[in-house]
Amino acid sequence: MASPAEHFDLLALGIGVNVKLLIDRPDGTYCFREKKDRVYYISERLLHLAQTVKPDNLIAAGTCFGKFTKTNKFRLHITALTYIAPYAPYKIWVKPSAEQQFLYGHHIIKSGLGRITENTPKHHGVVVYTMSDIPIGFGVASRTTAECRHADPLATIVFHQADVGEYIRSEDTLT
Amino acid sequence: MGRKAKFDETKKVKKGPGRKARKQPDPVFKKELLEDDTTEKKLTHRQKQRAAKRAKKKAELVEKRKALKQAKKNVAKQKEVTINDEGDNSSDEETPQGFTDDNKEWLKPKQKGKQKEKSKPKTYKSESEDEVDEEDDSGNEDDDGSEMEVDSDDDTSGKKKVGGEKYKVGTLDDLFKDSDNENGEASSEDEGADSGGKLEYDSDSSAAEKYSDEDEDEDDDDDDDMLPIEKANIKLKKKQKIDKQLADEELQLNIAKQDVFAFPSEEELQNPASLQDVHQRIKDVVTVLGDFNRLKEEGRSRCEYTDLLLKDLCTYYSYNEFLMEVLMQIFPVQELVEFLEASETARPVTIRTNSLKTRRRDLAQALINRGVNLDPVGKWSKVGLVVYSSTVPIGATPEYLAGHYILQGASSFLPVMALAPQENERILDMCAAPGGKASHIAAIMKNTGTLFANDANKERTKAIVGNFHRLGVVNAVICNHDGREFPDVMKGFDRVLLDAPCTGTGVIAKDPSVKTTKDQKDIQRCFNIQRQLLLAAIDCCSAKSSTGGYIVYSTCSILPEENEWVVNYALKRRNVKLVPTGLDFGTEGFVKYRHHRFHPSLKLTRRFYPHTHNMDGFYVAKLKKFSNVIPEPFKDEDDEEIDGKTTEKATENGDVDGDSDEEKPKSESKKPVKRPASADSAQPQQKKAKPNVQVKPNVQAKPNVQAKSNVQAKSNVQAKSNVQAKSNVKAKSNVQAKLKGQPKPATENKPQVENKVQPLDNISKKKKKNKKNKNKQNVAQTDNVKSPNTSVNTSQSPNAQGKKKKKNKNKPANK
Numbered sequence: 002m003a004s005p006a007e008h009f010d011l012l013a014l015g016i017g018v019n020v021k022l023l024i025d026r027p028d029g030t031y032c033f034r035e036k037k038d039r040v041y042y043i044s045e046r047l048l049h050l051a052q053t054v055k056p057d058n059l060i061a062a063g064t065c066f067g068k069f070t071k072t073n074k075f076r077l078h079i080t081a082l083t084y085i086a087p088y089a090p091y092k093i094w095v096k097p098s099a100e101q102q103f104l105y106g107h108h109i110i111k112s113g114l115g116r117i118t119e120n121t122p123k124h125h126g127v128v129v130y131t132m133s134d135i136p137i138g139f140g141v142a143s144r145t146t147a148e149c150r151h152a153d154p155l156a157t158i159v160f161h162q163a164d165v166g167e168y169i170r171s172e173d174t175l176t
Numbered sequence: 177m178g179r180k181a182k183f184d185e186t187k188k189v190k191k192g193p194g195r196k197a198r199k200q201p202d203p204v205f206k207k208e209l210l211e212d213d214t215t216e217k218k219l220t221h222r223q224k225q226r227a228a229k230r231a232k233k234k235a236e237l238v239e240k241r242k243a244l245k246q247a248k249k250n251v252a253k254q255k256e257v258t259i260n261d262e263g264d265n266s267s268d269e270e271t272p273q274g275f276t277d278d279n280k281e282w283l284k285p286k287q288k289g290k291q292k293e294k295s296k297p298k299t300y301k302s303e304s305e306d307e308v309d310e311e312d313d314s315g316n317e318d319d320d321g322s323e324m325e326v327d328s329d330d331d332t333s334g335k336k337k338v339g340g341e342k343y344k345v346g347t348l349d350d351l352f353k354d355s356d357n358e359n360g361e362a363s364s365e366d367e368g369a370d371s372g373g374k375l376e377y378d379s380d381s382s383a384a385e386k387y388s389d390e391d392e393d394e395d396d397d398d399d400d401d402m403l404p405i406e407k408a409n410i411k412l413k414k415k416q417k418i419d420k421q422l423a424d425e426e427l428q429l430n431i432a433k434q435d436v437f438a439f440p441s442e443e444e445l446q447n448p449a450s451l452q453d454v455h456q457r458i459k460d461v462v463t464v465l466g467d468f469n470r471l472k473e474e475g476r477s478r479c480e481y482t483d484l485l486l487k488d489l490c491t492y493y494s495y496n497e498f499l500m501e502v503l504m505q506i507f508p509v510q511e512l513v514e515f516l517e518a519s520e521t522a523r524p525v526t527i528r529t530n531s532l533k534t535r536r537r538d539l540a541q542a543l544i545n546r547g548v549n550l551d552p553v554g555k556w557s558k559v560g561l562v563v564y565s566s567t568v569p570i571g572a573t574p575e576y577l578a579g580h581y582i583l584q585g586a587s588s589f590l591p592v593m594a595l596a597p598q599e600n601e602r603i604l605d606m607c608a609a610p611g612g613k614a615s616h617i618a619a620i621m622k623n624t625g626t627l628f629a630n631d632a633n634k635e636r637t638k639a640i641v642g643n644f645h646r647l648g649v650v651n652a653v654i655c656n657h658d659g660r661e662f663p664d665v666m667k668g669f670d671r672v673l674l675d676a677p678c679t680g681t682g683v684i685a686k687d688p689s690v691k692t693t694k695d696q697k698d699i700q701r702c703f704n705i706q707r708q709l710l711l712a713a714i715d716c717c718s719a720k721s722s723t724g725g726y727i728v729y730s731t732c733s734i735l736p737e738e739n740e741w742v743v744n745y746a747l748k749r750r751n752v753k754l755v756p757t758g759l760d761f762g763t764e765g766f767v768k769y770r771h772h773r774f775h776p777s778l779k780l781t782r783r784f785y786p787h788t789h790n791m792d793g794f795y796v797a798k799l800k801k802f803s804n805v806i807p808e809p810f811k812d813e814d815d816e817e818i819d820g821k822t823t824e825k826a827t828e829n830g831d832v833d834g835d836s837d838e839e840k841p842k843s844e845s846k847k848p849v850k851r852p853a854s855a856d857s858a859q860p861q862q863k864k865a866k867p868n869v870q871v872k873p874n875v876q877a878k879p880n881v882q883a884k885s886n887v888q889a890k891s892n893v894q895a896k897s898n899v900q901a902k903s904n905v906k907a908k909s910n911v912q913a914k915l916k917g918q919p920k921p922a923t924e925n926k927p928q929v930e931n932k933v934q935p936l937d938n939i940s941k942k943k944k945k946n947k948k949n950k951n952k953q954n955v956a957q958t959d960n961v962k963s964p965n966t967s968v969n970t971s972q973s974p975n976a977q978g979k980k981k982k983k984n985k986n987k988p989a990n991k
Contacts, residue, residue: 044651046626047626047651047653050602050626050653050666051653053665053666054653054655054657054665054666055665058655058656058657058665059653059654059655059656060634060637060638060640060654060655060656061641061644061652061653061654062652062653062654063650063652063653064645064650065645079645080645083645083650100574104574104577131574133542135574135575135578135580136578137574137577137578164577165574165577165578165579165646166577168577168642168645168646169571169572169577172638172639172641172642173638175638175641175642175645176638176641
């Protein structure tokens with residue numbers, strides 16, 4: 002069982018200091034609960050109700066954030082996007098021509114890069130948006146913003162982690 | 177979008193700042209261009225002169241014509257007088273027929289002769305000829321414009337003529353020899369005419385020829401005062417008229433021929449015809465059935481026609497006979513064909529905007545930019561869009577993946593709209609997969625409150641998870657229970673949506689396998705499960721909820737067995753009443769269906785058909801729970817109750833009283849006739865009853881099972897009335913004794929426990945089996961309470977699981 006600390010570290014990678022906004026909410030207490038290696042973000046109120054359902058029969062409650070792998074590493078799932086996107090400090094926008102590539106699970110290359118947040122550090126989590134501001138996934142920046150400017154058109158800018166295409170591609174493994 | 181020209185100067189356009197700070201002034205036109213049509217130009221001198229000349233000429237012409245006419249009339253009068261003298265059939269009608277030209281001498285007698293010849297075989301043809309003659313004459317005297325009028329009056333004048341002819345026939349006897357004479361005259365005159373360079377006038381020439389001949393005669397009359405072009409015009413008009421008349425005649429003949437639909441012979445039925453022939457035959461039979469008394473073939477009964485229709489429909493639309501028979505009982509033939517036709521074509525693709533993430537307008541704009549052609553689904557929905565065509569896969573656009581919309585049939589909006597969820601409520605969707613309706617509920621609740629999405633199939637719950645996360649639903653708990661056990665898990669929901677598994681007869685377009693695979697047993701299995709689910713749904717709901725206490729029951733089937741009957745069943749067993757669904761369209765639910773007589777309030781439920789509403793066949797009923805007390809179950813007559821014959825007391829769903837008990841035994845007798853499969857179920861049911869009561873009902877039950885003749889049914893009823901009185905008392909005492917627990921003597925229950933638990937377990941998760949064994953008796957009791965009909969299942973227990981699968985298969989269809 003991974004420690005909650007580790008989990009939060011990873012989360013923080015994605016959304017930084019804003020993670021505390023997820024815990025301290027004005028509209029009730031929310032918490033993270035782990036069930037069958039999956040981590041769910043759920044309000045206390047909903048949690049109490051969900052507890053009446055036998056664990057065997059409970060499929061999911063609240064929002065699934067990710068899962069612990071067999072090697073006890075935490076992996077964010079695309080299902081967490083609902084919460085990550087609004088709080089993400091670093092964003093990247095892809096051109097319409099590159100949307101499809103990303104939705105099929107490919108990395109983002111320089112030529113598909115539309116916009117990028119200033120001062121994005123290397124190897125920090127970024128949320129990927131379309132040019133019409135629809136979040137379509139997240140990944141890890143492989144270069145800083147400055148480096149991107151001078152990068153080769155075919156160089157990878159963002160490593161793919163998760164994209165909304167997974168709702169179709171791997172529906173079974175989401176939970 | 178250009179400037180608006182001010183053609184009309186009278187209307188002043190208000191000046192003022194518009195969107196543009198500086199507006200372009202209205203264009204100004206020259207006076208000449210704005211010339212008004214109404215003012216008349218002054219004529220020049222020459223023009224005036226010419227006009228005067230024209231007028232003078234015209235006047236002269238009119239004068240000339242008048243004079244001519246006068247002369248002709250005089251001649252005609254003289255002629256008439258001579259005819260009268262002859263003493264022939266000088267009826268009043270003849271007089272205006274006088275020919276007014278120089279040919280009158282030979283024309284008149286000829287015509288008369290013709291009439292006499294034809295008056296004996298009074299065919300349509302002769303009538304029409306007469307008509308035409310008359311018309312021609314009148315056309316002569318009046319102006320040519322009168323032709324139209326005459327045309328329209330054809331029928332009436334024809335009838336009049338018939339009357340006239342009759343009169344003539346009456347006089348024929350006396351004047352027989354005269355007519356001979358006349359004929360002779362006519363022929364001689366004919367010759368004369370021929371010699372005179374006129375046209376041949378054979379009596380046997382076709383009608384058209386004659387018409388044209390006469391026309392020419394007339395034309396000759398007016399030769400003097402008409403321009404050639406006028407003559408040509410008149411000729412053309414006449415010709416057109418004749419053509420039209422001939423065409424009409426032909427049409428009449430054709431219709432007369434078509435009207436008679438020949439019932440196919442045995443061999444014809446044996447040898448399969450081509451599909452087109454079958455289709456034509458279907459049409460014919462439908463028309464025959466539409467006006468049976470007039471169109472039927474002598475000696476054929478309605479049954480024969482309906483049987484033929486049934487077979488043809490099965491062939492043409494490839495249904496199995498059972499399902500077609502059921503459908504024929506639901507729809508009148510005309511509507512049935514429409515329904516079948518509509519079931520062949522898929523409904524338009526509709527999508528539902530996810531109001532949690534976007535607005536419909538924004539979504540529509542985004543999709544239009546992607547090359548999707550769409551429109552709002554209708555006034556009744558604020559979130560639906562119809563997709564007409566699309567250049568991209570509508571289920572894989574970035575908007576779809578980002579959860580801005582979900583593909584959902586228009587009919588699937590309805591139950592959720594009927595449920596009308598409120599914010600901060602606790603709501604249960606009992607059969608939620610794949611989560612379309614459930615996510616709609618969550619969207620309406622704006623992610624507040626709690627939504628329980630349950631589905632019995634674990635594989636399909638994954639679809640719920642995927643859809644919920646995609647659509648951003650965060651207030652949901654997704655669980656995997658058998659819906660019938662859900663009251664054990666949790667109760668006290670404000671609203672419950674039960675979109676029950678069904679045979680899918682409303683969504684045949686989506687899953688054509690329904691046509692051939694469904695039979696009586698499938699339907700029976702479905703409605704048994706539906707009843708249990710509905711009772712469970714009602715149990716889950718809380719009547720004490722301040723905002724809710726509503727249950728919505730919906731299916732994508734159109735069979736009353738799965739809809740009205742199920743609701744009717746629940747009305748009797750729980751403290752619920754029907755309330756309006758809040759859907760302002762759709763047809764009312766059935767109150768009568770074959771031998772069933774449902775509760776009158778079932779009118780409040782709504783049916784939707786593919787052919788009338790252009791959405792999948794659907795049924796929606798909204799129930800309000802007004803008491804959490806579960807009435808003493810009418811265990812004994814559950815099966816019997818199955819019959820809708822029970823004329824419900826309005827009270828019965830409200831009060832805990834035995835009224836409905838009494839009714840049920842009666843119906844029992846009929847039930848087996850209709851649905852034989854349930855006949856044997858009566859027996860086990862009786863066991864449940866209290867020992868005292870038990871004895872008598874058993875007696876009743878037996879005759880039912882053995883033979884279902886009406887006589888026995890009657891005797892049953894009589895016997896029952898006695899029993900009922902007693903059982904009533906019993907039932908009431910039961911109510912008092914045990915409101916909920918129903919502590920039953922174990923001995924009574926035992927046989928049933930074995931019967932019923934088995935099928936149930938088969939259906940439910942196998943895991944549970946072990947655990948349940950301990951509680952087996954309790955379970956059995958509750959199940960009995962819920963639906964004694966499970967006994968029917970015992971016979972089908974091996975199939976139970978297969979059915980479960982089927983039900984699941986059908987489910988996605990309406991999502």
